[in-house]
Amino acid sequence: MNKYLSFFKIRLTNGLQYRGAAWAGVATQFVWGGMTLLMFRAFYQNGENSLPMTFPELSSYIWLQQGFLALYMAWYFDNDIFNSITSGNIAYELCRPIDLYAMWFVKNMAVRLSRAILRCFPILIVAVFLPKPFNISLPCTPVAGLMFIISLILGFLVLVAFSMLIYISVFYTLSSLGIRILTTSVVEFLGGAIIPLPFFPQKLQTLVMLLPFASMQNTPFQIYNGYIASSEILKSVLFQIIWLGILLKLGKLLMQQALKKVVVQGG
Amino acid sequence: MNLYWKYASIILRSQMQYKVSFIMSAVGQFLVSFTTFLGVYFMFSRFNSVKGFTFSEVLLCFAVILTSFSLAECFVRGFDAFSGIISNGEFDRIMVRPRNEILQVLASRIEFSRIGRLLQALVMFAYAIPASRVDWTFDKILTLIFMLAGGIIVFSGLFIIYASLCFFTIEGLEFMNIFTDGGREFGRYPFSVYGEGVLKFLTFVIPLALFQYYPFIYLIGKSDNTCYMFLPLVGMLFIIPCLIFWRIGVRHYQSTGS
Amino acid sequence: MIELKNINKTFKVAKRNAGLSEAVKALLRKEYSYIQALRDVSFTIKDGEMVGYIGPNGAGKSSTIKIMSGILTPDSGECSINGKTPWQERIAHVREIGVVFGQRSQLWWDVPVADSFELIKDIYKVDDTAFKRNLDELTELLDISEIIRTPARQLSLGQRMRCEIAASLLHSPKILFLDEPTIGLDAVSKIAVRKFIKTLNSERKTTVILTTHDMQDIEALTERILLIGKGKILLDGSLRELKKRNSSHKRLTVDFVGILAEAGKGMSFTENLDGHAEIVLDTEVISVSEAIAQISRQVEINDISVTGATAEEMVVSLYKEFEI
Numbered sequence: 072m073n074k075y076l077s078f079f080k081i082r083l084t085n086g087l088q089y090r091g092a093a094w095a096g097v098a099t100q101f102v103w104g105g106m107t108l109l110m111f112r113a114f115y116q117n118g119e120n121s122l123p124m125t126f127p128e129l130s131s132y133i134w135l136q137q138g139f140l141a142l143y144m145a146w147y148f149d150n151d152i153f154n155s156i157t158s159g160n161i162a163y164e165l166c167r168p169i170d171l172y173a174m175w176f177v178k179n180m181a182v183r184l185s186r187a188i189l190r191c192f193p194i195l196i197v198a199v200f201l202p203k204p205f206n207i208s209l210p211c212t213p214v215a216g217l218m219f220i221i222s223l224i225l226g227f228l229v230l231v232a233f234s235m236l237i238y239i240s241v242f243y244t245l246s247s248l249g250i251r252i253l254t255t256s257v258v259e260f261l262g263g264a265i266i267p268l269p270f271f272p273q274k275l276q277t278l279v280m281l282l283p284f285a286s287m288q289n290t291p292f293q294i295y296n297g298y299i300a301s302s303e304i305l306k307s308v309l310f311q312i313i314w315l316g317i318l319l320k321l322g323k324l325l326m327q328q329a330l331k332k333v334v335v336q337g338g
Numbered sequence: 339m340n341l342y343w344k345y346a347s348i349i350l351r352s353q354m355q356y357k358v359s360f361i362m363s364a365v366g367q368f369l370v371s372f373t374t375f376l377g378v379y380f381m382f383s384r385f386n387s388v389k390g391f392t393f394s395e396v397l398l399c400f401a402v403i404l405t406s407f408s409l410a411e412c413f414v415r416g417f418d419a420f421s422g423i424i425s426n427g428e429f430d431r432i433m434v435r436p437r438n439e440i441l442q443v444l445a446s447r448i449e450f451s452r453i454g455r456l457l458q459a460l461v462m463f464a465y466a467i468p469a470s471r472v473d474w475t476f477d478k479i480l481t482l483i484f485m486l487a488g489g490i491i492v493f494s495g496l497f498i499i500y501a502s503l504c505f506f507t508i509e510g511l512e513f514m515n516i517f518t519d520g521g522r523e524f525g526r527y528p529f530s531v532y533g534e535g536v537l538k539f540l541t542f543v544i545p546l547a548l549f550q551y552y553p554f555i556y557l558i559g560k561s562d563n564t565c566y567m568f569l570p571l572v573g574m575l576f577i578i579p580c581l582i583f584w585r586i587g588v589r590h591y592q593s594t595g596s
Numbered sequence: 597m598i599e600l601k602n603i604n605k606t607f608k609v610a611k612r613n614a615g616l617s618e619a620v621k622a623l624l625r626k627e628y629s630y631i632q633a634l635r636d637v638s639f640t641i642k643d644g645e646m647v648g649y650i651g652p653n654g655a656g657k658s659s660t661i662k663i664m665s666g667i668l669t670p671d672s673g674e675c676s677i678n679g680k681t682p683w684q685e686r687i688a689h690v691r692e693i694g695v696v697f698g699q700r701s702q703l704w705w706d707v708p709v710a711d712s713f714e715l716i717k718d719i720y721k722v723d724d725t726a727f728k729r730n731l732d733e734l735t736e737l738l739d740i741s742e743i744i745r746t747p748a749r750q751l752s753l754g755q756r757m758r759c760e761i762a763a764s765l766l767h768s769p770k771i772l773f774l775d776e777p778t779i780g781l782d783a784v785s786k787i788a789v790r791k792f793i794k795t796l797n798s799e800r801k802t803t804v805i806l807t808t809h810d811m812q813d814i815e816a817l818t819e820r821i822l823l824i825g826k827g828k829i830l831l832d833g834s835l836r837e838l839k840k841r842n843s844s845h846k847r848l849t850v851d852f853v854g855i856l857a858e859a860g861k862g863m864s865f866t867e868n869l870d871g872h873a874e875i876v877l878d879t880e881v882i883s884v885s886e887a888i889a890q891i892s893r894q895v896e897i898n899d900i901s902v903t904g905a906t907a908e909e910m911v912v913s914l915y916k917e918f919e920i
């Protein structure tokens with residue numbers, strides 16, 4: 072456990088070194104969130120009454136999205152991992168006494184977590200003090216707040232577990248290029264990063280909610296802002312746990328298969 | 339200019355050495371902008387219009403911004419990748435050659451796979467040009483051409499600023515993405531959608547609205563002001579301060595060497 | 597004619613301290629330190645000369661080369677190359693110089709070398725006849741006519757370096773800067789490159805300025821060396837003079853049984869391992885026979901030989917002498 076912790080510490084120190092980048096990142100995401108909200112407001116000004124989300128719900132959603140962007144960014148992949156697989160250097164890694172799946176998992180978590188920790192507080196704090204209805208509201212109930220944190224972590228794990236599948240797939244395709252671009256756009260879109268999932272057409276929405284992508288950022292953010300009713304919270308968190316279990320199991324299984332293949336081929 | 343095409347031809351030959359990777363990137367570019375398009379489509383399947391603009395009008399606007407962005411990005415990529423060009427010493431090589439640095443930087447990277455994004459833009463044009471119910475007279479066609487040309491120049495200017503900043507710092511450049519990637523992403527809706535303040539900023543500070551909002555409302559007949567047709571040409575002047583800033587950056591590079 | 601007079605250059609570097617708490621501090625405040633890269637550097641190089649520019653890493657070699665090629669502006673001092681100030685008339689100046697950066701490539705990775713040459717022809721606006729004549733001559737001298745149809749990525753390091761050198765000479769520059777041209781090359785390629793540089797200098801009368809860590813390059817090529825350390829020119833003279841100055845240095849190679857202590861005035865060990873030692877003697881401090889006597893008191897000598905010190909060793913002792 073200790074080696075994973077020190078790995079995380081290195082990442083965090085590394086991230087802190089680049090203070091300019093950290094501040095610029097915060098400012099960029101802030102403007103991005105603001106512009107997104109202004110766009111939605113323009114649509115809301117039509118005065119239609121069958122709105123999928125209320126505007127305060129939407130505000131909270133967008134700010135959480137910006138604050139925790141680093142946790143759920145779909146475009147981030149660790150190039151070292153891809154390179155070690157395609158170049159065959161993976162053979163060296165296998166000589167070390169570590170569980171490769173766990174190692175990669177933690178590496179990915181560390182990068183995302185260290186970036187998110189640096190950036191989420193300034194964004195969320197400023198967002199609290201924005202004028203209504205553009206501000207982020209507090210969680211609707213204390214229970215929702217607690218469940219939000221649990222669900223935030225679960226969603227994060229689901230995303231990392233999913234991206235592990237992408238790394239593993241490179242054992243078979245030997246080129247990361249196509250699959251990376253494909254997953255980035257699919258995860259972003261079906262995860263609710265482009266527009267929140269409630270804005271999807273009804274039939275599609277029912278289907279999309281069943282996919283693992285909805286269990287990433289969508290679930291925690293919608294718990295926080297009260298879009299997911301308190302009676303439904305347990306159900307959606309349970310859904311996250313199920314997906315996490317499936318993805319972890321699948322990842323480990325495929326990894327085992329892939330490594331067997333590497334050993335047989337001699338790297 | 340002749341030299342630029344020579345560079346382009348050598349880069350095209352290089353990229354064709356990796357055909358699979360080229361096609362994959364192009365398909366990826368298409369997909370990414372396609373999901374953005376789907377986002378717009380889903381919004382309009384719930385709402386009829388936004389600030390009085392209909393779906394086909396917004397698509398026209400989206401296509402203009404996507405076309406000019408992807409063309410600018412395709413040909414001015416050298417500036418986008420500039421921090422790498424500095425850190426691997428390529429810029430030193432550029433400096434010891436008897437040609438204008440801008441031309442050499444421009445020509446050193448051309449990303450033909452951006453064609454994927456362009457394709458998405460062309461599909462939208464194909465739908466929106468007839469559907470927007472614009473009466474395509476000569477001045478409307480000219481307006482559209484001005485918009486595209488203005489967009490290419492303004493985005494190129496932004497890329498040049500981005501590159502010039504690399505001379506001073508490699509940190510904090512992420513902020514420029516608000517204007518480049520942000521310009522593309524938020525420019526899919528006419529800028530008036532974001533309110534008066536944003537529109538003013540994008541008119542007088544970073545002149546994205548000069549080739550988007552104003553000529554656009556003239557194009558779709560929401561305004562009769564013929565002046566709006568020529569605003570993209572005014573927007574092109576934006577390139578001048580960008581080039582001056584670049585010169586300052588080169589000076590700085592010569593005095594620090596890093 | 598290259599003339600540098602009292603060139604000074606200082607760089608400002610941001611301090612980066614290790615540790616998490618230091619990093620947090622750096623978020624708020626940054627500290628800088630100043631490094632004087634060049635102090636009062638002056639020298640003159642005549643047309644057609646070949647000069648070796650040596651010094652340890654970070655001594656200021658590449659800063660000087662950058663100033664002479666117009667990439668860097670000094671804080672003070674004058675530099676005139678063929679009557680032009682490089683950083684003021686960059687474009688006119690660089691037309692007359694060629695630069696080879698040993699560790700970076702100017703060839704396009706994925707296309708045949710000949711295509712890169714064509715592009716360089718257009719960049720320098722070389723006319724067709726001059727280009728053809730030049731290309732024929734260079735491909736013959738460098739023995740690359742067989743390989744210029746191959747993409748650069750498929751070439752060996754030695755082949756690629758020969759192409760790099762050809763690429764830097766297509767526009768017939770009067771001055772050639774070579775920054776570590778033999779780094780990483782195998783023995784055969786090194787010799788080929790050196791032979792070519794020699795021919796270039798003697799036949800085309802091209803002025804050559806060569807930076808290198810390989811003393812064999814210096815020994816094979818240059819009459820004159822410039823030694824720089826900590827930003828200052830420490831020595832400007834011929835290799836022969838340097839050798840004379842160091843004729844008191846001898847090199848002792850010993851094979852022995854036992855353990856040899858690395859001690860003794862005037863003896864510096866460059867190697868001492870498993871019964872084999874290499875020692876540089878300063879004969880003004882200790883005579884050869886005295887040294888052998890000292891050694892034989894400690895160990896049983898199987899074999900011993902005495903030779904004059906190599907250029908490499910002379911430079912090491914120079915570095916020691918100037919404490920750089």
